[in-house]
Amino acid sequence: GAVVSQHPSWVICKSGTSVKIECRSLDFQATTMFWYRQFPKQSLMLMATSNEGSKATYEQGVEKDKFLINHASLTLSTLTVTSAHPEDSSFYICSARDLMRGGELFFGEGSRLTVL
């Protein structure tokens, strides 16, 4: 199946710093990628839809200045958590849509962010 890779898998940072998480589609081009946040024992919350070459679309309640999304190429989307605080600690998962496979969604392995 298609592969979506996230990097880093784990990141620990100090409060106030910014962290960038990458999401790559390794064997297909993805014009659309999605970023989710997952709290412990809870479901995935869609944060934003990342569109190649245009601005991301954010879900209600998600601060776009806090969570910067860039989708500069057909295989890479990045999520930057700016001025991170402990409450931003979470599991962030990206997914990418493969239009050649009927729009099936493939997920990355997730990135666990811990803000001290």
Add this chain to the structure above:
Amino acid sequence: GEDVEQSLFLSVREGDSSVINCTYTDSSSTYLYWYKQEPGAGLQLLTYIFSNMDMKQDQRLTVLLNKKDKHLSLRIADTQTGDSAIYFCAEKDNFNKFYFGSGTKLNVKP
């Protein structure tokens, strides 16, 4: 967003069948999905069903869809310890947005 609901926990003995249930609210859902998430990992697509189907079987997995009641279930036959994970159901709406349930944690006892 749409509501997708699942029970939080299910515990079964190895070799038994597991049935994980899910209800959803969006009657215009086109596809419904089951994903598996192992600890610290992303989601792995297990199977999906098109909304005009009632049933889909894939080896040990059987998906049943009752569109009238908006009820989806995943049956795992001969459940193994390696099946222990969190299982998410998800629906895709007409705008290609996915909505996930809260996940059901399946615990398989030896």
